[in-house]
Amino acid sequence: MNNLYENRKFAISLTLILIALIFIIKLFYLQILNTSYRLSAENNVIRYVPQFPARGLIFDRNGKLVVHNEAAYDLMVIPSQLEVFDTTGLCEILMTEKEEFIENLKAARAYSPYIPSSIIKQINPKTYAKLQEKLYRFPGFYVHTRTLRKYSQDIAAHLLGYVGEVTEKEIAKDDYYKMGDYIGKSGIEKSYETDLRGQKGVKMYLVDVHNRIKGSYQNGRHDKDPVVGSNLTATFDADLQAYGEKLMQNKIGSIVAIEPSTGEILSLVSAPGYKPSLLVGRVRSKNYLALARDTLKPLFNRALMASYPPGSTFKTLNGLIGLQEKTLYPSMTYSCTMGYHARGLTVGCHDHRSPLNLPSAVQISCNAYFCNVFRNILDSGKYTDIHESFDAWRNYLLSFGFGQKISLDLPNELKGFIPKTSYYDRYYGKKGWSSLTIISLAIGQGELGITPIQLANMTAAIANRGHYFSPHIIKAVAGRDDNKERFMKRHNTMIDSIHFAPVIQGMELAVNGAPGSGSTARIAKIDSIIVCGKTGTAQNPHGKDHSIFIAFAPKDNPEIAIAVFVENGGFGSTFAAPIASLMIEKYLKGNIKKNRKWIEDRMLNTDLIHGEQKK
């Protein structure tokens, strides 16, 4: 029997006795010697009144105030303290329906007789002034001040998001929140909630048996002051954002503009949108319901959540992949006879000069050229079979941020869709498909799901000649610029920077080519700035095609990269290109030059939703 160490039982017992003794001594001190915790009278109670800090403000990239706060008042009730009171009189002061008031009172009583419940929310300052004079006549009621969001410019609803009362689920997730607290529900308000909300404080009052406040508990020694929320500096330009929203009025679609050198989102428009002020205060639930029921889905953020095939804008990427794979050289020419023809299959093209080299093919957007490029990538012989070569092609796409969430700080972004080989295997069988089966990918049609922010990001990567920074909407929290590492996350694409010149040359020609040379986007030309762009049209099985345009400018040291989608807008050059060029001009020049005013007027007056052209 191994009882060599039996004596250690004494040390162990001693430890136990020591711990118990320390506890009893500490409790003797806490409960008997120290009287500061004892309350003055037997039945006195401490009441905890939370102190709500003001939510952080939001500024735009130029320091312009976009979101601030306004005081609002909630009428609170502690049911157990109520005495008989003049209900009609109170309702008159509050300007509310008596039935609703009584209903709310019942709910408060059912929730708890002791815990304060808010019974009328967000009383405006005027009513509050009247109420305050009369409040002494209504024991059991008191007013609780909190703040509401206020917008200096009624813009950027999708970016900013909105604030609402916490749900039970949110309370369960984070015990910071208590019933009736407010929390960011979407957009910046949601993703920067912990910065914006600050820290609640608490005041402790002594309350007697009749629940009358007797004064602060121990002179506020245990109180906690609230900490005001941090202010945020957003990356968007309020003027550009307002202008973009105006251009997109009466249209469905989106605009995403990014500063290529930083990944900062300059503007993000989803149309149709709504005014952020609609979702503030007592009108919120009513307005929210109306917006949620709208068949045009104004609450849906198309810039992050709608996915489309990218159309011909994707030819730029296929060209780059061909160059990197060495199956394409800039001077390589292919001829086009009204399209691409192979084994009885035809991909149509428009009438243009032929043959073309790479820059001209981008300029003119020749389908045949890129069908050749695409098939040469997949059938180059470098890979054993289509599965391997398709995977290689797909990896290039992934390196540009497709098929994944790319934004650093915008909630609810969708990943989009880039098919895998298994997807085609399921449809055609493992041996049943070839580069020809999926030829529509060459011109950005087919099974591709790309979100506008992803396409804007690709444009930024082209503008940077091979890398991008994760798009983000906030550049500084609490004025500190020390978050560079978080916000400046550089991603290198799999394309070497030397390959970008011919494709960018093609994009330059598409906008700036001589009249009659076949340039697809001459409408986007701006004097004194070299805009590089590419049009696209996404086939839409449900109606008129979607108009797409990507562009960046200036050509050297680009300051803005942009993607515009206009649903049912037809060709890329019809709506998307002019809107993109107006945005670029507005951002780089501040205003639109006289000779392009007609384009602006046409865009502002087009109504694609109600089908008629306003004059």
Next chain:
Amino acid sequence: MVSRRNSVFANLDWMVIFLYFVLISWGVINIFSAEFNETTQNFFDFSLRSGKQMIWIAAALVLAMLILIIDSRFYIYFANPLYILMVLALLAVLVVGVEINGSKSWFVIGPVRIQPSEFAKVVTSLALAKYLSNPNIKLSRVKDLVIPLAIIFLPAMIILLQPDTGSTLVYFSLILVLYREGLPGVYVAIGLALAVLFIVTLLFDKLIIVSSLILLAFTIYFFLERRKKNFFIGLGLFLVTGGLVLGINQVLPEKFSIYYVLLITLLISGTIFLVLSLFHKLKYIILLLIILVGAVGFTYSVDYVFHNILEDHQQKRINVVLGIESDPLGSGYNVNQSKIAIGSGGFSGKGYLRGTQTKFNFVPEQSTDFIFCTVGEEWGFLGTSGLILVFATLLLRLIILAERQKTAFNRIYGYAVFSIILFHFTINIGMTIGLVPVIGIPLPFISYGGSSLWAFTILLFIFLRLDASRNEFL
């Protein structure tokens, strides 16, 4: 068969069972009070926690009966298979578990939620007892320590991934079992010192810690050195070097913080003194210096790892464990509220159901981790010291039972039960009265919660079963 079962009940230790019943009934009474207000009058309302706890208790008693009926050899033979099963269950919960309060440690089957980590303590204790009961194991040999430590810390590591730091820390209490079985005391002392230093490093400023370490070293030196002249030489050397370094620092264009001044002083004067003491062959000074430098190095590396290597969320998690960021209203709020509640109880308390501070969520987690507040407020000092005495009696009784076992397996398991309950008791009550950091673990038999109650019941009753048949197989 019948006669043997009778013998089990005849040999049961009824004192432990009595204390068990005192604790669980006191527990449910306090859980009811913690939730009590005018709308919740009915004790047996099953939508209330007290009502649910009654159900858990009933189930726990059935479990206890089952455990007493099973042959005691079962626990010895199945210790290892059960251990493997438990590791698998802990891994499974990482994959298919449900996240509650930020840790993925629950299986949810219909209305029942089970936390396997609670039961892991029992099985780990059995496996540890089984392994250590081999008479050839000598814990004073380092190589014999590897497997026992692995048995203890494998489940602890998996639980840390959930992450449930409170439950992980419980496993450290099993070191006490190793100590009883022959682990050299110096290991325990070093381990304790490092643990304290680790926590202290994160709680206090580095400067304060380094200064107090140096002060401590000088104090120890003062008492160890018989020739006080040597002590004053050391102190003088330290002060002169300190003055010099400080002076140089003042004229430098870019001043270093006082923390670095202290470190450089320590390094220079330490080296000089080390050389001096080498000449005079003062062995223990060398040891003291090594320990001092080691301790300072340890605090520095903890600090460095914490701030530079750990990710934000990991830092936050550790801070939460240490109570630095335990609650939204700021550090210390929980403990402050809890102290106000307990303190307001006075000598005899406000009376059952008369508490005011432990209602309405002023004290967080008042029916689980902070249940001791309710005891303090409503039962006063009489109640709190009474409860501590009940626990102390139970724990002392467990030591006596463990020591009277005739097999090593039984004794080791008994000590494991003792250590786990002691740890929970110490940490839980210690945190509510502000003596230890806030670590969310329940008070055994008292706190609300089925998993915890069942786990402690199983833990205790297996030992009672082993004890009842201690005379059977010799």
